[in-house]
Amino acid sequence: MRQASGKNVVVARSKLTLGPLFFNWPTEKRLDFYSRIADEAEVDVVYLGEVVCSKREVFFEEHLPKVAERLRKSGKEVVLSTLALVTSEREMKAISDRVENGFLIEANDVACLQALNGKPHVIGPFINVFNESARNVFVSNKAKRIVLPVEVPETSISILANTKKVETEVLVFGRQPLSVAMRCYHARANGLNKDGCRIVCGRDPDGLETDTMDGQPILTVNGTQTLSYGYGVLLNELHALKEMGVSHFRLSPQDVDMAAVAKVYRETLDKKIEADEGMAKLKKLTGKVPYINGFYYGREGLSWVEQKKSKTNNKISTRRKK
Amino acid sequence: MKQSATTSCKSDYILFYHRVLIVMHGNLSKFPFTQFAMRVLPASILQKIVDALTHRMRSVHPRLFSNLERLEGATVLIEPCDLPHRFILTFGAGESSLEVAQGDSEDCDATIKGNLSALLDMLEGRIDGDKLFFSRELEISGDTAVVVALRNTLDREEICLLDDVTSLLGPFADPARRAIVLADAFAERIRAYLEERAQKANCACDSLREENEELKKKLATFEARGKRRKAS
């Protein structure tokens, strides 16, 4: 049956990673952001590249090699992320080109695996890996790391991460990606459609708040992508995840001081500060946006399960309307 | 015991039963006399009819009942808007029963409200439950999952209530079925006949009235003549 922990797994120093930027920031803002990450952020791996919409790619594409070089020079591993939903000829070609240019690739659509043809790579969170058999197929296909989908609960992570054959990465900070689509909801929200979108997604650096009819903030729209409204936060769970065999901890860029966020996570991982203290520090960095962690506990993704000292008494709160 | 009461009144039930069936099969609003009958019919007698019907359905559709019993235990209040009675359907966790609801406060998991014809159409798989849902012909409250489970389970069987009910009569099923279908048509014909007669009667009245007027006029003429004669 299920093994509670990966005690046999020798875990090296836990790696902190910076996921691909989901939002459509202006080029200047991106350049500033990544130079600050290169100089100050205590992250070991940085994922670059557009995941949401190929129409945005053109704006940053030319700067990508320079930014990657800068990050590498400051000792960070650079991984090139790819689109989560690939449909056009042009997008397929872009993927094939990326695979050829020597970077480690994060595959977010199975199309990528066909292009990689057995080259080592990372399986991104947009490819479903929910069970051991699927994981093993990806491993045999030369995946060196698997980023689990946000929906995977603790009970499954403990099984999937319990292996020496592949590294396991889990998203521990940031809005949780819930769906990808062909349709652009950002355009729809502005009375436009995808083909004539005027890149309106660029107006919302942290995504577009989406409320229910009775005024409860519930989702975040980011172009063709839909994310949670709350920030997914698994700071309290870091040590448990480490125990299970998770090797990489992903911070997904939001429009907050990400270098400072990384510091909080690094210190908590290294047990320099307690999780409680980490939570207090994090709260100061993230403003009014609530935290969620329901998926981890196999509950409504939008809920927050309070971590108590006694494990039997986890307090569950599901956010209700204001 | 219930049993003896059932036997002694059996013929009455069957008689009533036929009327209910005609109503169920035809359009209820055409048969105000049966609605009236159901309104005055005591719940205890209706219950016996319901029992006989479910007993019969159980032997015709054993799979329907085993499927119902496989579900999670639940109770559903069924409220036909155009009938004075409500029913409680209990199913799941190894049992299934249909009872006439007594009293107001029924503690059910869900309620289905709608015209009897919509409810029966759903039972017989003629109408899509989803469609009813978005067109709002059926009003569903309480635990929606219970209703979905029930609808899906009913939809697994080809149910024809007319067949099931008439088959209650054993060897007389076929004649009865024919009789009911005939009765349905026959009732329509009687109504048409009566209407025709009434119209005819009206016509007859009119001509009698005319005749009467004519006679009155004639009488008045005679009277006048008589007066004139007396005077002269």
Place this chain on the structure above:
Amino acid sequence: MTVSYLELVCPAGTPAALRAAIDAGADTVYCGYRNCTNARNYPGLNFDQDELIEGVEYAHARGRKVLVAINTFPRAGDEKPWHKAVDEAAEAKADAIILADIGVLDYATRHQPHLRRHLSVQASAANAMSVSFYRDRFGVKRVVLPRVLSIEDVAALIEKTGMETEVFAFGSVGPMSEGRCFLSSYMTGLSPTSEGVCAPASHVAYKEEGGCMKSCLGCVTLNQFEKDEPAPYPTPCKGRYITHGEARYLFEEPIGLNAIDLLPQLKAAGVTALKIEGRQRSRAYVAEVVGTFRKALDALAMGSSKSFANDLKNVAEGGRETFGAYKKGWR
């Protein structure tokens, strides 16, 4: 059976619906087992092994086919039900299985190599490269294409891969990339990908508030509408949300997909089969939709160009219809 204009693949949520679909002219029906191994795991729906065996016999006796959908993603440590479903579908002599999870595909390829494998829409293979991967790696023979592609995209994919394709012709619009949508579990805690239930009825509630109806999923209000306004089934992607202070159907309107007037274009694009969605709908719906599509396909085979679009309006979601992603303006 004569070769059809396009193969008509129809839903069978129950044994009665299977018979109804076949009697109404389906070339093929698809169904699932009564558990979490398929993406329509609703209470009271689906088949047990005896029912499936009977269903396959009924279909085969009439020269039709049965596909078994085993198209959810097993949870870690609990893959047995999916493996059992694959083995039992083979034993029931199903004509093919429809799979989504790479682990289940791998199992089927190794343990039931002779059982034909189709790729479910839940695998979200929306391009020629993905489709080729599944073909090369698992010998997949047919792919059910996601409802996010235009007819031009479909034609290009077929040309590139030479694969048999099955496309949605009638049912929901499904704006999200299926199999990768966590909106329902975000609101209910139950996952369409693992448990096979999107917007489970157990979490759906209708409430009346101040003369208005409110539909809720879990503790989330998905919609508010007037009492007589047609209300879609409350899935997260058919909800009404507020952005910039204005409420709208942000993802998709309450509207049904109906491609019945696009059949010649789909045929020209090289599509093999048409899929009618709706295992959760009644056998009355199945008979009506299948019958109408049968008529349309037969008319096309005879060279007629009669439109059948209006025949199905009253069974479409919200009573309205669209071509969905098949036409580019939809995006």
